[in-house]
Amino acid sequence: MIAIGIVSLAIWLVLVFARHGFWRTRERDTRDLPPLPAHWPAVTAIVPARDEAEVIAESIGSLLAQDYPGEFRVILVDDSSSDGTAEIARRSSGAGRLEILSGQPLPRGWTGKLWAVSQGVEQAGETPEHLWLTDADIAHAPDTLATLVARGEAGDLALVSLMAKLRCTSFAERALIPAFVFFFQLLYPFARVNRPGGIGAAAGGCMLVRREALAAAGGIAAIRGALIDDCAMGAALKRQGPIWLGLTNRSRSIRAYDTADTIAAMISRSAYAQLGYSPLLLVGTLVGLALVYAAPPALTFFGHGWTQACGLAAWALMALAFQPMLRFYHRSALWGVALPGIAAFYAGCTLLSAWQYYRGRGGTWKGRTQANA
Structure with a gap:
């Protein structure tokens, strides 16, 4: 004993x-704020969505409300939704910057989310310098994109990722959700991820990816079968250059996990x-x-x-x-x-x-x- x-x-x-x-929660987007870039690069946000009628209006609305000085547009990839997800998104304010793409049938060997993201990346073309990969159940503060780009440009980063703040309202969420992030940080200490030569990881709800770095890593196809796609993305992009991962209050999950x-x-x-x-x-x-x-x-x-x-x-x-x-x-x-x-x-x-x-x-x-x- x-x-x-x-x-x-x-x-x-x-x-x-x-x-x-890992436990100190020091890696946050509010610490060590970078200077604003002299040039604001073009960005395209890509949102894979499958049956997200309950949350899509708020998440897409938060993207279209971004206060970003550069060129910015949003591509929603509707992955065979049956609940009117695309129609709800189309009614969003500021939908002039929104393009809705109907997803193609899922090929063998791909996960559904990564196949949708891959189609969005292809549709974005070569115009954007950065791709903002964000989930359909994440809502962002109006300055989120500007802070992501500022950090990415200042450090010439291949990837900037924020661990979206998870919903913590119900008793089950209050009891179990903080530990989810605690355990994630134990497995992937953010300070080690952000250190040159450290491990690669990311949080899939909010990832700003340098398009050229993604292409050099083999594109989304290189991780097409990954179930833990965010960490696979982080590892792939870490081989292309420095990355950064931190906690935030700017991006928050709006999906409810009301029960155990x-x-x-x-x-x-x-x-x-x-x-x-x-x-x-x-x-x-x-x-x-x-x-x-x-x-x-x-x-x-x-x-x-x-x-x-x-x-x-x-x-x-x-x-x-x-x-x-x-x-x-x-x-x-x-x-x-x-x-x-x-x-x-x-x-x-x-x-x-x-x-x-x-x-x-x-x-x-x-x-x-x-x-x-």
């Missing part, structure tokens, strides 16, 4: 003090893909989660002496590391104590993801199964 306590505590000491400060079931569906869609569909990695991940998150409270309640002390110290470090993200989402600090239980939910979603994959239902989204065993 003492060995488990020592290992668990050592892991949290490494995570807190030697994991690029809907959040579980969102997580399980790609959790097993993160493990490369490997049973061995699945077992290792579950054992690791138990050691990192379950062992500290178990040792605190059932251990004795130094074993109990190690468990309590690890649990305290865990709770403290979660505090900056809880503040970012305006949640009570007491949720930090509950992180082991939240992690157990995510472990269950990972198991669910593997189960769905082996049942031939992996990666299901909007009626499409995109990852089959």
Whole structure:
């Protein structure tokens, strides 16, 4: 038991003090603001949409309301929607800058979103210097594009990506959503992503891509089958030049995840893909989660002496590391104590993801199964 306590505590000491400060939420679009560019390059926003009637008016409206000094237009790729998504978007104010493209049938080997994005990129042509890839359920503040371009031009970046602030209204969202971003940052520390030579990653809800860098990386076709398409995009573009990823309040998700079931569906869609569909990695991940998150409270309640002390110290470090993200989402600090239980939910979603994959239902989204065993 003492060995488990020592290992668990050592892991949290490494995570807190030697994991690029992933938990500190310092990488934000409001820090280290770049100067405004002398020239504002042309930008085309590309929005893939499939049955997004509930959110498309607000998201497209926020794009058409961008206060951007340069040339800017929006392409909505309607991916066989059956709920009038395109018609709702067409009625948006400022629709003169909006082009609606009817998506072509999905080819074998492509995910639906990436096929829609690819068609939008082709339609944009060679005029724009940057492509703004954004989801149909993301609403942006009017100055979002200008801040993205300013950062991208100042650093000659191949990619600027913002982790859209997720909706956090229902009890399930308040309990589970801040941890989603916390775990993402643990896997892909933003400071390491933004460092030359670091890992590549991105957040798919808001990505400003330099068109020439995307073409040099092989275009969207190079990642056509990726279920975790944003991180695949980040890795591909990192090989073409520096990238930047940060938190923001400017872009926010407007999709509701009102229940634990809907959040579980969102997580399980790609959790097993993160493990490369490997049973061995699945077992290792579950054992690791138990050691990192379950062992500290178990040792605190059932251990004795130094074993109990190690468990309590690890649990305290865990709770403290979660505090900056809880503040970012305006949640009570007491949720930090509950992180082991939240992690157990995510472990269950990972198991669910593997189960769905082996049942031939992996990666299901909007009626499409995109990852089959």
